[in-house]
Amino acid sequence: MGIPISAARTVPGTLLIPLNGDRLIILRVMQTAFKAGRSSTPIGRPGGPISATALQERHVVGREAGLACAGTMAAPGWSERVRELLRRMNSFHRAGLRIRQLYGLIRLAFLLGSPKALCLPFVVAGLQVGHVPHSVARRLHQYPAVFSVSQGDEAPACLELNKQLVSFEERTAAVQGVLKQLREQEAFPCLKEWREELYSVMPYFCDTPLFSMERAATPLLGVKRYGTHLNGYTWQNGEMLMWLGRRALNKPTYPGLLDNLAAGGIASGLGVRETLVKECQEEACIPAFLAAQAKPVGTVTYTYVGAQGGIYPECQFVFDLELPEDFVPQVGDGEVQEFYLWPLHKVKEAIVSPDFKPNCAMVALDFLIRHSYIQPDEAGTADGSQKVQDNGKLRFDPTTVFPASRWDRKRLLGHA
Template sequence: MGLAGGRGFQARRIMAAPGWSERVRELLRRMNSFHGDGSPKALCLPFTVSGKHVGHVPQSVAQRLQQYPAVFSVSQGDVELSKHLASFEERTAAVHGVLKELRDQQAFPCLKKWREELYNVMPAFCDPPLFGMERAATPLLGVKRYGAHLNGYTWQNGQMLMWLGRRALNKPSYPGLLDNLAAGGISSGLGVRETLVKECQEEACIPASLAAQAKPVGTVTYTYVGTQGGIYPECQFVFDLELPEDFLPQVGDGEVQEFYLWPLHKVKEAIGSSDFKPNSAMVALDFLIRHGYIQPDEEPHYIEMVEGLHRAL
């Protein structure tokens, strides 16, 4: 009986401390929670502009938007931006006015992170933007958000090492967590590479001439439901940059507190921990897969991991 009890205790300990693969699978499930069981997806209303589907509106948000019939037409079937708003400028101004009023009413927690930064809203990234909206408010309408992330790496004695940053403790989101070497959202009026070069300079003091050598290597895409509600469909444009062995990133605008140069086995372990900003952990995981550090013969959930990094928005 004592032996059986001991085995039961050991089994409980194993369940309480899942292995790396299971932790990464859980990360990918969380970051794709909009597609999972129990998701509010079926209850969200499509958000349309000029007949084009651009987002998903939670029921609680739709109820609030009914107060603004001059800007939003809310029915049982969808939420539509008023047809009377015909231009990018008119739509942007009208939506901004509503969002500022909701912010002043403290209607939704995400509006406490107001940035005075506009994101373009369009059905697909290649489409002309239909309007711009405050970055902090985008989860209320479930519109797609885009960013650029940099994997910075170097070689020492034949070993590949990766540069990571640790976010400043005063960051409004994910303070103190590990992050890619440089990353940032793509604001209205900026291109993908332009955003990347800007973030490299601001966050890690990487000269523009060096940052411009970064190679685009694809995207990481996912959609999750925020802990306080809201829908987050996101696409990160991913770049790899091989840095000179003697290059040392420097803290720039204060969004990062320090940088680390780690061997890939240490990066891998961090990906499976709570110490890494979730979407940046996905970008680092994508790097390890693309560079062959994670092998399909050795990782039984290889296909699931690849698919979890590239869900359709």
């Protein structure tokens, strides 16, 4: 975190980078080096090799320090907190996109230390479908009948599904078999949340699925997950109000946090609209005929790194539904404990609070922008919360949050 220079001088094993006056970024210097045929040169020496372990630690510590040093000592405003929400939900690319702010060795360290650079592409039938952390790849490499790490003369290393597995059924059975063994071995924490629910794996949503796998294991392979989210709203005395739900305390993820009115992942074999109607009925007891009136309004797409190191590329299909004034959602399957009908100013403040599930907060934020509750001039432009007008729709311009332009702009803009 950011500390005064006088205090930092006494911290051993750190590299001190002046930033924002007398504040510092503290980057711990690891003295390990790459093992692949290179000499062990201290990291602090310019030109010396940098280990993946060191870069990961630099990324984590440097990221926290950058946030602590980025502004003044005053509490961040609403726009700055929105910006941090967007950064957090795109943390997979974040370090690499912030390299322009630093120079020399640290510029290189931030580039190589991005989570994406520390993963192997996951390839099936010649198509990349995910990103795999090295720790996961090493474990999966122990199952050569299913997974292998390939290295061509020109192509970079990748984790590849065995080419002998040619059908959807063969691939699904083989991958599920490995995942069940890893679950029994308690190899990865995410497998404790096993749901017996399969997600389809393909490069893009419109592509034919290559195989299916257990939902809880998808962060291990960094494959894209798809879901549906519903913004439910109504009008009272000329004022727009929004329905929100609070997640049950026994939910395996984000228990007790605010959520959209209805939401859920798209399981293998189900369609977008079918999933939406199902989740509306199960979670909020919204009748099928009413849920069918929901209007598709776009997607919200992001990729973040979970607390346990898993990779979460997600695309949420977003729907808006105007509900009758006298309609009150009811708790259905127990995944939601209660519902609230809030004015939009209260929703706006909740979005940047720790009380809101982060991806659902972005869906609600998108709603406020599209319905012109948040205006382009309202938040200003200095803090990165700019919006751009495009085909009549307001949306966030990711280049104001992520300065680099070499990433796929279409994906950052939320196109599936």
